[in-house]
Amino acid sequence: xxxxxxxxxxxxxxxxxxxxxxxxxxxxxxxxxxxxxxxxxxxxxxxxxxxxxxxxxxxxxxxxxxxxxxxxxxxxxxxxxxxxxxxxxxxxxxxxxxxxxxxxxxxxxxxxxxxxxxxxxxxxxxxxxxxxxxxxxxxxxxxxxxxxxxxxxxxxxxxxxxxxxxxxxxxxxxxxxxxxxxxxxxxxxxxxxxxxxxxxxxxxxxxxxxxxxxxxxxxxxxxxxxxxxxxxxxxxxxxxxxxxxxxxxxxxxxxxxxxxxxxxxxxxxxxxxxxxxxxxxxxxxxxxxxxxxxxxxxxxxxxxxxxxxxxxxxxxxxxxxxxxxxxxxxxxxxxxxxxxxxxxxxxxxxxxxxxxxxxxxxxxxxxxxxxxxxxxxxxxxxxxxxxx
Numbered sequence: 001x002x003x004x005x006x007x008x009x010x011x012x013x014x015x016x017x018x019x020x021x022x023x024x025x026x027x028x029x030x031x032x033x034x035x036x037x038x039x040x041x042x043x044x045x046x047x048x049x050x051x052x053x054x055x056x057x058x059x060x061x062x063x064x065x066x067x068x069x070x071x072x073x074x075x076x077x078x079x080x081x082x083x084x085x086x087x088x089x090x091x092x093x094x095x096x097x098x099x100x101x102x103x104x105x106x107x108x109x110x111x112x113x114x115x116x117x118x119x120x121x122x123x124x125x126x127x128x129x130x131x132x133x134x135x136x137x138x139x140x141x142x143x144x145x146x147x148x149x150x151x152x153x154x155x156x157x158x159x160x161x162x163x164x165x166x167x168x169x170x171x172x173x174x175x176x177x178x179x180x181x182x183x184x185x186x187x188x189x190x191x192x193x194x195x196x197x198x199x200x201x202x203x204x205x206x207x208x209x210x211x212x213x214x215x216x217x218x219x220x221x222x223x224x225x226x227x228x229x230x231x232x233x234x235x236x237x238x239x240x241x242x243x244x245x246x247x248x249x250x251x252x253x254x255x256x257x258x259x260x261x262x263x264x265x266x267x268x269x270x271x272x273x274x275x276x277x278x279x280x281x282x283x284x285x286x287x288x289x290x291x292x293x294x295x296x297x298x299x300x301x302x303x304x305x306x307x308x309x310x311x312x313x314x315x316x317x318x319x320x321x322x323x324x325x326x327x328x329x330x331x332x333x334x335x336x337x338x339x340x341x342x343x344x345x346x347x348x349x350x351x352x353x354x355x356x357x358x359x360x361x362x363x364x365x366x367x368x369x370x371x372x373x374x375x376x377x378x379x380x381x382x383x384x385x386x387x388x
Contacts, residue, residue: 037235044238045231052230055271056223063147065219067111071119072211079103080128095140095179100128104141109172112145113298114305118218121309131313138310139323140179143171144270144295152271153291157278163288166338170292174331178323221308229301233269237261256280263290270299285339289332296331297324 038045071079080103084092087106088099097105100123108116120141124134146168154164236242246264250257258280266273274291298306303324307317 034232034235044234048231048234049227051234052227053223055230056226059152059271060222060226061219063145064111064115064222065215067107067115068215068218069208069211071107071111071115072214073207075103075119075122076207076211080123095136095176097137097140097179098129098133101133101137101141104137108141108143110145112143112148113302114222114309116141116143117306117309121313124313134313135315135319136179136182138306138315139182139320139327140175142298142306142324142327143175144298149295153274153278153295157275158284158287158291160284163284166288166335167292167295170331170334170338171295173334174296174327177330177334178327182323222305225301225305225308229269229304233265233272236268237265256282259286259290263294266290266294266299267297268299269301270294270297273299285336288335288339292331292335293328297328 074080080100083103083106084099087102091097091102091105092099095101101120104116104119104123107119117138120129120134120137123129123137124131129137149168149171150161150164153167155161158164246257246261249255249260253260258276259282262273262276262278262280264273265276273294277287277290277294280287303317303321306320310317310320
């Protein structure tokens with residue numbers, strides 16, 4: 001019976017290898033298997049779908065929806081031009097990007113996936129950047145948000161907000177390094193943004209309505225991906241073949257089961273992977289290395305969300321995945337270096353009072369964001385007054 005099982009497994013892999021040459025056949029084949037699985041185990045699939053819906057409405061929607069509305073209003077009232085004036089030279093010059101790229105960079109840094117990709121594509125559709133700039137910008141303005149890293153991963157999962165700061169810093173540094181190593185093509189832009197810049201004539205009511213409509217449309221798309229990948233992840237976790245291979249890997253490498261399972265599932269969906277890694281019995285340095293990789297790589301769930309915005313522009317998704325993988329390796333390496341710094345390792349290894357440090361970390365984050373917004377504004381107005 002065991003021999004028969006291995007023979008069948010071998011034949012299935014050969015069949016999949018042959019089918020993989022035809023994309024239409026392999027997708028149809030896999031979707032057909034999923035449909036059969038849903039018919040065979042409807043209760044399990046319904047529960048998995050509901051868990052994905054709860055994950056979206058309780059964890060993603062409350063932060064994503066207001067951010068989308070506010071950023072859409074900012075765009076309607078010429079926010080891209082204002083941000084390019086305030087932050088353009090500081091953020092974009094070192095990365096060899098056009099000044100208007102500062103808006104998606106800031107949105108990505110503050111809000112996280114997949115808003116950086118969305119507003120990068122919006123710039124391209126409006127003619128503010130060309131295709132080669134879009135290719136670079138998509139890979140740079142692509143990182144997890146500070147609220148998720150510090151709050152969800154650092155504080156909730158690892159029980160240490162300082163771990164969240166290390167992960168956040170390694171994530172930002174990896175984005176900057178990717179921006180520096182990606183080749184820049186000095187191509188002429190489609191139009192001069194400054195000459196063609198026009199403030200929207202919409203009144204506040206019309207602007208608010210269009211912003212809410214756009215936010216709802218984007219949220220529905222993101223919800224679909226979250227629910228679908230929640231179903232796929234639960235099917236994968238409870239699959240006998242996955243469990244069999246997981247046990248074999250744990251025995252062969254003598255590694256904690258949650259660590260391997262978390263990393264493999266994290267390649268599919270980042271949040272669940274980070275949680276499983278955080279529950280493993282290994283020391284915090286190893287947890288940080290793997291979680292840092294997953295946060296930078298993002299997982300195929302978020303990559304699919306990014307692709308839903310970029311496919312119209314004809315971007316090469318395979319190239320994007322390769323660069324995200326490289327960014328993951330850079331983030332892990334950066335995390336190792338940061339962990340070796342005494343001040344970080346001291347707080348990570350001797351962390352005790354969660355509540356005190358949580359309040360402190362939240363205050364520091366608020367002050368940092370406030371300074372990030374206010375200081376350039378003051379400098380801009382001082383220059384403006386001097387000109388007049």
